[in-house]
Amino acid sequence: MSEASSRNKDVTSRFQDPLEDETCRRFVLPALEGAGWREDQIRAQYPINLGRIRATARRHLQERPLKADYVLSYSDGLPIAVIEAKRTRRDPEDGYEQVKRYARLLDVPFAYTTNGHRILEYDARTGRLAEIQEFPSPQELWSRFRRERELTDDHQAGLASAPLNSTLRNWDGTPKEPRYYQRIAINRTVQAIASGRSRMLLVLATGTGKTLVASQIVAKLWNANWPGGRRPRVLYLADRSILIDQPKDDYFVPMFGEAVHKLGGGDAKTGRNIYLALYQSLDSSGDEESLYKQFPADHFDLIIVDECHRGSAAENSRWRAILEYYSPAVQIGLTATPVLGKDTDTYGYFGEPLYEYTLAQGIEDGFLAPYRVRKVRLNVDMTGWRPDPGQKDLLGREIPDKLYGPREYERVLAIIERTEEAARYLTDFLHRTDRMGKTIVFCASTEHAFRMMKALNNANADLARRYDGKYACRITAADGDPGRELLDEFREEATDVPVIAVTSRLLSTGVDIPTLRNIVLFRVIRSMPEFKQIIGRGTRLFPEAGKFSFDIIDFVDATRLFNDPDFDGPPMRVVRDETDADGNITDSVNEDVPGDEEMVAEPGAEYEEQDGGTLPPFVTDPDEVEEILASPNRFYVDGVQVTQWGSAFYVSDTDAAGGLRLIEYEQFVRGQVIRLNLEPHQLLGQWAHAKSRQELRKLLDESHIVPEDLAEWAGRPDADTIDLLLYLAWEIPLLSRSERARRVAVRHREFLDSFAPQAREVLDRVLDQYAARGSEELEIRALRSDAYSSDFGNVLEIGERFGGGDRLREALDELNSLVYTAS
Incomplete structure (x- = not known):
């Protein structure tokens, strides 16, 4: 060890077994200072994650967060080593696997474990583990880091070590620092640019802060005067106004001030550095007069494409031409949902991801909200509906005689009571949970969304009256400026209304709603990217309002897409409910359901002008596309008896491979109870005594089993917790208290x-x-x-x-x- 550690030898005699934090203060810090590390390069108790949140019916439990004892950074935002300290009487080997895990998570090549007397160093580049006498100096470790990351010349090294921008603040005034995975994405991208790479892809789950990553990438390039000793010229592209306005107002303007400009109106201002623009505004005419062609092809140094799975993703897209025109620029694609299809290949254009952070990782780390799934099936969806011979619809048209099912509903045929029954179920659910819990309902079309909005306001007439008709509102592209105003109010964290936003596709992507508590799926979804985007609407946490989880209510079996390995986990188990003649569930059978291979690229096919006249205008709005695709001869029927056929309750859990899976609640509880390794009489015996009952409650709590959830699942709030456990684990008949x-x-x-x-x-x-x-x-x-x-x-x-x-x-x-x- 260094002299700094030797000076503490007398301390050891007085404190024979100091705790780990004492080891840090009395041994590690002096050793680092002796090696030349400055105070601003040493970060103690470095937070890696927040700890996974376990959602229950009435409360939320958060697991212990991961924290590294020390992280060493060569410069602001660039960690290069991690240290784990153990008590002096423990072997440093005891911290080896732990510190290797931290290094892997933090993407740093050097890991150290020490007990104050011995230091072990692990070098991920060579794979070697060695005992060393003292910590390396900052310059020595930086030199080794440069070799590991192939930053051979000083220009590359200077770019990689450029500082971040520290302007941004959280809601409570504290600095808005990047999380560990955001730092990785930022640093890998800048290092790739330094190494000469020109096309990059970052895949980050919805709600994990892609915009912060993008803005800090620009900040490092800005602070390094890249390229060639001047500030960079940057173009940030997206296909929806909210994806431009929110990054501009919340990130780029606070960080870069007047250097930021939003392009539009055909005016090519060239005196700024950072531009944000819609594809539509750059290519409104589709000819040589297009705004993007008013800039030289080599004008921009960096182009960032948000939601790059859409818009320019298709090879034959007019919007792809914008990226190809600016081909000299470095181009970065950001998405949560890369697309690989016949004509659309995110990977083919941008390459394999430099970094990927999944929904499963976000939930496991406690940065994203976990979810529960309630699958609700209506009788007409399970059995289908067939008209009587010669039956006419509400408009007096004869309905073709065939069996109609979920794929035809709301495209070919609309059953009025089907929408009303779904509205009734959602109303009952909100009564049980929170009537003011913000909710998005995804319907099949804008017209269907209107009927659902009407049904919800009718079912909640007291609140519709209290809030002047704004309890449930339709928010679609068809609603124009009033709809956009309602969307702004719905997104606002401090507003109570609208409570329920009913839409078709408008809110499926790019809309940040941290307070969202419920997602309702009432239209068939066949696209995995779209499904991920929709689920991502609910994953943002908002602790200030007590939002730590969210619920998914699925009327159309859309959550079958959880079955797809592309959704961060192995196939789920789906329950088929068997019922008696009265529609009551008599048994639930687990069955495997194959994934739906059909993928839908976004947006829809484009139009080209051909001989014979001008084709309809270029249509990209999802709601308009949906309406065009819907049958023009949609039939409307009423007087159909629609009831709930059955429902099942699922929770999300992490599998052995670290992916997400949905597991039926009954199966989850049974597995946790069996792990207690107690026979039924032993479990009951422990519960019968107050002291051992408290111990058992603690074990159940650690297993994330909460009495309120048990009672909700069984529909038996009158039953004792122990009886619910015995019933779930061993099917012992229930007794009420x-x-x-x-x-x-x-x-x-x-x-x-x-x-x-x-x-x-x-x-x-x-x-x-x-x-x-x-x-x-x-x-x-x-x-x-x-x-x-x-x-x-x-x-x-x-x-x-x-x-x-x-x-x-x-x-x-x-x-x-x-x-x-x-x-």
Whole structure:
């Protein structure tokens, strides 16, 4: 070790086994200082992630976050090494796997583990593990880092080590620092540019901050005076106004001020550095007069393409011509959902991803909200609907005699009651959860969205009246400026209304709604990229408003796409509900469902002018495309009896490979209970005693099993938690708490009668409270509540009724035992 560590030898004699933080302060920090590391290059307790959030019915549990003891950075935002410190009496080898994991996550090549006396170094480039005498100096480690990343000349090294921009702030005024995966994306991209690469792809899950990554890439290039000793000229491209305005206002203008300009109106301003533009504004005419051609082909140094799976993704797209015109520029594609199809290949143009951060990783790290899935099937979707011979629709047209199903609904035939029943289910769900929880409903078309909006406002007439018709609103391209104003209000974190946004496709991508709590799928989805984008609307966290998870309500089996390996995980298990003649679920059967191979590229096919006249205008708006594709002879019927056929409840979980999977809640709980390695009688025996019941509750809590979720799944809020567990794990018949209390009163009357009337009165109250509220009422601390104090006094006074506190405890212990033997 260095002299700095030697100076602390006397400390070890007084503190024979210092904790890890003491090892850091007394050994590691002096050793680093002795090696020449400055204070601003050493980051203690470096946060890697936040810890996965486990969603339950009533609350959220967050696992312990990952933190590295120290991260060493050569310059601002460029970590190059990580250190794990162990207690002096532990071997540094004990931290080896841990620090290797940290290094892998942080994308740094050098990892160290130390106990204050010995240092082990792992070099990811060579794969060698060696014991060293002291930490390398910053310059030595930087030289090795440059060799590892092939940053051979000083210009490349200077670009890679350029600082970030520190202007941005969080809502609470703290600096908006990139997360670990954002730093990786930023640094890999800048290092690739330094190495001469001209086409790059970054794949980051929706909600993980692609815009921050893009703006900080520009910041590093800006601070390095790239290229050639001047500020870079940058073009940021997207196909929707919100994808331009939000990055401009929230990121680029605060960071770069007047250097930022939004292109449009045919005016090619050339005095700025950072331009943001819609494809449509650059290529409004499709000829030599197009705005993008008013700039020289080599004008821009860097082009960033947001949502690069759309717009310019198709090889024959007019918008692709913009990228090809600016081919001398470095071009970076950003997306959550790359597309690989017949005519559309994100990888073919931009290359393999420099970095990919998936939805599964985001949820596992606690940066994205986990979700629950409620699959609801309506009877007409399960059995189909066939008209009577000669039956006419609401417009007096005869309906072709055939069996109609989900693929035809709302394209060929619309059943009015089908929409109303879905609105009724959603209304009931919001009554159980939060009527003001922001919700998006995806419908089949703009016309279908209008009928759903109407049905929701009718089902919630009290709130529609209170909020002047803005409880549920249709927000589609067809709604023009009023719709855009409603969208702005819906996105606003501080507004209460609109609560429910009903749309077709407008809100499926590019709209940041952190407070969104529910996503409702009521149209068939065949495109995996679109499905990922839709799910991504709900993944943003908003702790300030208590938003830590979200729910997906699926009426059309769209969540079958969770089955696709492209959705960050292995195939899911889907439940087929078997019912009796009355539509009640009698059994749920797990079955494998093959993935849907059909992919739909976005936007739809483009038009070209040919001999014989001018074709219709170029259509790119998704809602308009959907309406054009919809059958012009859509039939409308009513008077159809539509009911819920069945439903199933799923939770998201991480599989062994680190991917996401959906698992039915019953199966999840059964697996967790079996892992407790207890037989049914042992589990019941532990639950029968207050002290061991608390220990068991803690184990259940660590297994992410919460009584409220159990009760919701079973539809039995009157059942004891232990009975729900026994039923789920071993199918032991359920008892209600009232039944358990009644059996004690009947079968163990002698026990109750053995107490004086004033003590018996307390025990009767305990049983009543247990039946009404749950097992917590069987514990002595429950006697402090108003349910007892108003009639019986405090706990000491209650104890006097039994002849003292000890006898009160004995009575409650025996009562606990009798409650749980009454089976």
